[in-house]
Amino acid sequence: MKFTRRDALKGLGGIPLMGAVWWAGAASSVAKKKERSAILEQLNIQPSLPTAVPGIGGDPIRIGIIGFGIRGEQLCRALGFATNEWKEEMRLAAKENPDNTALADFEAQDKLNVHLAGICDIFDYRANKALNSFNTPDSKMERFRTYKEMIRSGKVDAVVIATPDHWHAPMTIDALENDIHVYVEKPMTHTVEETYRLQEAALNSKAVLQVGHQHRQTLSFQTAKDIILKGTIGHVSLIQTNTNRNDDNGAWMYEIHPDASPQTIDWDMFLGSAPKIPFNKNHFFRWRKWWAYGSGLSGDLLSHDFDRLNCVLNMGIPDSVMTSGGIYTHRDGRNVPDVLQVNMEYPEFSTGSSQPKGKEKGMTFVYSATLGNGFSRPTILMGHDGTLELGNQLTIWPDGQSTRYADMIENGKMNPRVPIYQYNPGASVPDGVASATSQYFADKGLMWTYINGARVDSTFLHMREWLSCTRNGGKVSCGIKEGFEEAISSHMAGLSYKLGQRIEWDKEQGRLKPIEGIDFDKALLASL
Amino acid sequence: MIYGVFSIFLKSRCTSGTNRLYNQIEFPGMLTIRNERLLTNSMVILRLFIGWHFLYEGIIKLYNPDWTSLGYLASAQGPFRSFFISLTSDSMIGIADWGNKMALIFVGMTLLLGVFEKWGALVGALLLALYYLAHPSFPWLTEVNVEGNYWFVNKNLIEFMVCVVIYQLPTSHNFGLQRLFDKKKEVLTQTN
Numbered sequence: 001m002k003f004t005r006r007d008a009l010k011g012l013g014g015i016p017l018m019g020a021v022w023w024a025g026a027a028s029s030v031a032k033k034k035e036r037s038a039i040l041e042q043l044n045i046q047p048s049l050p051t052a053v054p055g056i057g058g059d060p061i062r063i064g065i066i067g068f069g070i071r072g073e074q075l076c077r078a079l080g081f082a083t084n085e086w087k088e089e090m091r092l093a094a095k096e097n098p099d100n101t102a103l104a105d106f107e108a109q110d111k112l113n114v115h116l117a118g119i120c121d122i123f124d125y126r127a128n129k130a131l132n133s134f135n136t137p138d139s140k141m142e143r144f145r146t147y148k149e150m151i152r153s154g155k156v157d158a159v160v161i162a163t164p165d166h167w168h169a170p171m172t173i174d175a176l177e178n179d180i181h182v183y184v185e186k187p188m189t190h191t192v193e194e195t196y197r198l199q200e201a202a203l204n205s206k207a208v209l210q211v212g213h214q215h216r217q218t219l220s221f222q223t224a225k226d227i228i229l230k231g232t233i234g235h236v237s238l239i240q241t242n243t244n245r246n247d248d249n250g251a252w253m254y255e256i257h258p259d260a261s262p263q264t265i266d267w268d269m270f271l272g273s274a275p276k277i278p279f280n281k282n283h284f285f286r287w288r289k290w291w292a293y294g295s296g297l298s299g300d301l302l303s304h305d306f307d308r309l310n311c312v313l314n315m316g317i318p319d320s321v322m323t324s325g326g327i328y329t330h331r332d333g334r335n336v337p338d339v340l341q342v343n344m345e346y347p348e349f350s351t352g353s354s355q356p357k358g359k360e361k362g363m364t365f366v367y368s369a370t371l372g373n374g375f376s377r378p379t380i381l382m383g384h385d386g387t388l389e390l391g392n393q394l395t396i397w398p399d400g401q402s403t404r405y406a407d408m409i410e411n412g413k414m415n416p417r418v419p420i421y422q423y424n425p426g427a428s429v430p431d432g433v434a435s436a437t438s439q440y441f442a443d444k445g446l447m448w449t450y451i452n453g454a455r456v457d458s459t460f461l462h463m464r465e466w467l468s469c470t471r472n473g474g475k476v477s478c479g480i481k482e483g484f485e486e487a488i489s490s491h492m493a494g495l496s497y498k499l500g501q502r503i504e505w506d507k508e509q510g511r512l513k514p515i516e517g518i519d520f521d522k523a524l525l526a527s528l
Numbered sequence: 529m530i531y532g533v534f535s536i537f538l539k540s541r542c543t544s545g546t547n548r549l550y551n552q553i554e555f556p557g558m559l560t561i562r563n564e565r566l567l568t569n570s571m572v573i574l575r576l577f578i579g580w581h582f583l584y585e586g587i588i589k590l591y592n593p594d595w596t597s598l599g600y601l602a603s604a605q606g607p608f609r610s611f612f613i614s615l616t617s618d619s620m621i622g623i624a625d626w627g628n629k630m631a632l633i634f635v636g637m638t639l640l641l642g643v644f645e646k647w648g649a650l651v652g653a654l655l656l657a658l659y660y661l662a663h664p665s666f667p668w669l670t671e672v673n674v675e676g677n678y679w680f681v682n683k684n685l686i687e688f689m690v691c692v693v694i695y696q697l698p699t700s701h702n703f704g705l706q707r708l709f710d711k712k713k714e715v716l717t718q719t720n
Contacts, residue, residue: 007707010707011642011703011704013704014705015641017640018636021587022583022587026587029588029590029592
């Protein structure tokens with residue numbers, strides 16, 4: 001038998017087919033790659049790497065904890081100390097749900113060179129809870145009755161303040177005046193006047209102050225800074241940021257502990273500067289619901305969103321603020337609003353412009369909050385050239401009418417509906433949330449960046465940075481400048497809600513513009 | 529010739545001569561092939577399409593350095609979720625990515641060129657079974673990023689069955705390099 005032409009055709013026919021498919025696949029991949037790298041080259045965004053912090057050498061830093069409630073416990077865990085109760089609870093949780101890695105994450109966290117030397121909590125149960133877990137033969141922890149006693153004891157180098165808001169400033173100022181380092185939860189202060197006083201105390205103190213806005217450590221925010229700096233989305237005229245919560249915990253309806261009584265709680269100490277009222281468990285555990293101790297949506301949650309954006313844009317205190325809202329979803333006797341709309345005006349601010357000089361200037365920052373709906377509205381920065389969605393991940397869409405990207409949009413190289421950049425530092429971590437989205441990115445053929453992959457608690461990073469600065473010097477991410485801006489802006493929002501008036505900031509004086517006949521702090525703390 | 533192929537797998541007899549006139553093969557109690565040539569050609573085309581699809585998927589991934597199966601594996605659902613998640617570890621993901629690309633290209637080349645097609649069909653079926661098990665179309669699971677609507681049976685499962693059929697009805701002797709090898713063998717046998 002001989003090979004016929006027919007045999008050759010049928011035998012070798014697959015080869016050109018294979019060549020064609022191979023060529024088509026390679027050409028398409030290479031073309032897409034080229035297009036994408038052209039876009040990325042033009043954007044030139046540098047994903048941020050975790051900042052290296054000098055280690056804490058020498059003797060362990062002696063830390064005093066003031067306030068060991070929900071947040072106080074979280075902060076202790078960030079320092080490397082978890083209560084036995086929590087560990088047991090998390091062990092059981094992990095057994096029930098293998099996806100719950102809280103305990104494993106905690107145990108994997110780097111150890112800090114610290115010693116929990118003191119605890120100060122006016123509720124006996126909580127102080128004892130701390131002592132039971134943290135007062136061990138090789139690491140003594142002492143209970144102090146008052147924060148003043150602790151600060152003056154000579155037994156602590158630094159304090160962590162996680163108390164109700166009305167105690168933040170008195171404690172912080174006292175510590176700073178005694179050159180004790182302070183990590184204070186947000187909002188930094190409860191009134192306008194004490195914000196000024198705290199600023200002075202911090203500037204005159206040798207101690208290091210860090211305000212607890214831990215998201216300043218989030219890599220995506222640092223990358224977002226670079227995105228804005230490079231003019232990627234052009235002139236930002238509007239920022240929209242939101243709080244969307246629809247659960248009791250989110251509305252500050254915390255549990256009331258059965259041990260709570262006038263015998264176990266130092267009620268007078270709790271009240272501090274607040275109006276004197278008889279012992280009230282509801283006020284003690286759910287203090288965020290009253291202006292006398294808390295700061296409502298403006299101080300509690302707007303402060304987070306404000307600082308998030310201030311961290312990216314460094315826009316500072318707004319020229320003016322107008323707020324409206326009300327108690328519309330939790331009419332349970334609280335006096336802080338649960339729906340709030342804040343408009344902050346920055347008429348002089350600009351993130352840069354791709355259009356003729358002078359055409360674009362000014363920005364409004366809108367904070368919109370409800371405690372009656374949990375639909376997740378993202379934080380969005382709206383620029384002339386693009387839109388940036390800001391979160392743990394970043395996404396940038398080009399704008400259809402962008403000046404900067406006009407050519408690329410016209411050539412079809414960019415599409416307003418398709419993101420031109422995505423950043424997802426957690427993309428290689430296989431947890432439910434990250435992976436669903438990373439598949440989405442992969443499917444869309446978009447960019448993703450992973451940095452070492454590991455997920456790290458930002459509060460840990462924030463505290464580590466603070467502790468490192470106390471030993472080695474250096475600048476903290478959220479010191480007095482940032483804390484002052486956050487506190488004043490939050491108070492302006494709260495005041496405008498209370499007064500129904502525009503509140504203005506005097507840049508030259510570094511003070512609020514007075515309104516005749518109005519005592520700002522009285523208005524801010526008023527129960528209605 | 530196709531009769532030969534069938535006889536290997538179905539161990540059946542071709543019966544009546546009348547049927548042959550109409551190019552019809554009958555397998556009593558099993559199945560009837562109305563047109564042998566048409567079936568062969570259809571099977572060749574089906575094999576080429578599957579090979580085409582696999583090769584293109586493989587090549588796209590080969591030339592895209594950013595491609596990784598991580599998202600697909602990490603979001604796996606169903607009874608084998610933990611197995612797929614374990615593939616996403618730092619030590620495994622590189623192997624999983626490389627293995628997937630190589631397997632896709634292997635399947636694509638064997639089916640398109642028509643050589644070792646049974647191996648190709650087998651590897652193809654294995655890959656598709658894995659794809660299906662990582663994201664099975666079970667009604668109690670939430671489908672992520674899937675076009676179309678599926679209830680147990682989805683496109684991966686269908687293509688899996690196609691690979692099983694290709695394994696059982698090889699056609700490389702009709703169209704493919706195998707034809708030349710077989711011819712060569714025949715030539716050699718004859719000269720001997």
